[in-house]
Amino acid sequence: MELMGSTALVTGGAVRLGRAIALGLARAGADVAISYSSSAGPADETVSEILALGRRAVAFRADFGGDFRAEDLVLQTEEALGPLSVLVNSAAIFEHGNWDDTTEENWERHFSINLKAPFFLSQAFGRRVKGQFASGLSGRRGHVVNIADWRAVRPGTDHVAYTLAKAGLVAMTKSLALALAPEIQVNAVAPGIILPPPGADDAFIERKAAQIPARRVGSPEEVVKAVLYLLDSDFVTGDLVYVTGGEHL
Ligand SMILES: NC(=O)c1ccc[n+]([C@@H]2O[C@H](COP(=O)([O-])OP(=O)(O)OC[C@H]3O[C@@H](n4cnc5c(N)ncnc54)[C@H](OP(=O)(O)O)[C@@H]3O)[C@@H](O)[C@H]2O)c1
Numbered sequence: 001m002e003l004m005g006s007t008a009l010v011t012g013g014a015v016r017l018g019r020a021i022a023l024g025l026a027r028a029g030a031d032v033a034i035s036y037s038s039s040a041g042p043a044d045e046t047v048s049e050i051l052a053l054g055r056r057a058v059a060f061r062a063d064f065g066g067d068f069r070a071e072d073l074v075l076q077t078e079e080a081l082g083p084l085s086v087l088v089n090s091a092a093i094f095e096h097g098n099w100d101d102t103t104e105e106n107w108e109r110h111f112s113i114n115l116k117a118p119f120f121l122s123q124a125f126g127r128r129v130k131g132q133f134a135s136g137l138s139g140r141r142g143h144v145v146n147i148a149d150w151r152a153v154r155p156g157t158d159h160v161a162y163t164l165a166k167a168g169l170v171a172m173t174k175s176l177a178l179a180l181a182p183e184i185q186v187n188a189v190a191p192g193i194i195l196p197p198p199g200a201d202d203a204f205i206e207r208k209a210a211q212i213p214a215r216r217v218g219s220p221e222e223v224v225k226a227v228l229y230l231l232d233s234d235f236v237t238g239d240l241v242y243v244t245g246g247e248h249l
Contacts, residue, residue: 070121085141
């Protein structure tokens, strides 16, 4: 798909990986809307950086754990930037929880933010793109890229609600790839350790790197490349691209 002149929505696009993806799409020629929850200042900075690249940009606040309507976010984006053709579901939380201390609140927050929001955003996006395609309003095809995690397909015993919600995201990727074809491709990226959790020290990173076949942690640009590869392809759908340095093996 030609990204030049397209419009993308990146959830969680104000900070860290989501921000790198938003900037990567802008560098490839897309106008970009980002959603943020608490990072209002960083969202403004990301918007300014995209504008400085010569693309249009806008940020919308949306709390996926609260009173959130996916359709509103998609419509707001289209009102600001025109018909959407790319949706990247990157926003997520990653909170502790083993089998015996996971609470219902922890479970519900993970499933709301990490799975329910991506599903209903994809539904709203799918309706818009398919509707515009059928009515001839837009000849653009659509792409959804879900940012998953290798743990989704090789679950351990930690971060239970996070892992199960991400497993749902991988299943959703395959289901929607079938449901939304042929106009829309749906894929996922499964990163390994790219940006360590805030507060992680050098010793944590060295310990992690030693456990990874590539003997290092990844970089946001490696995830961006995977996203751009998926968006470039007109034939890959329902796929999961690992960006792990081999950790998932
Ligand atoms: N970092 C890694 O190495 C790594 C590894 C594997 C998978 N991943 C996946 O890659 C994606 C990005 O990871 P990251 O480390 O950059 O994430 P992060 O630093 O934890 O950032 C989380 C993002 O989700 C948004 N978010 C959190 N709560 C939200 C809510 N209630 N409503 C709406 N948005 C909310 C945040 O927005 P605000 O800041 O505006 O609140 C932020 O943009 C996630 O899906 C993560 O699971 C990351």
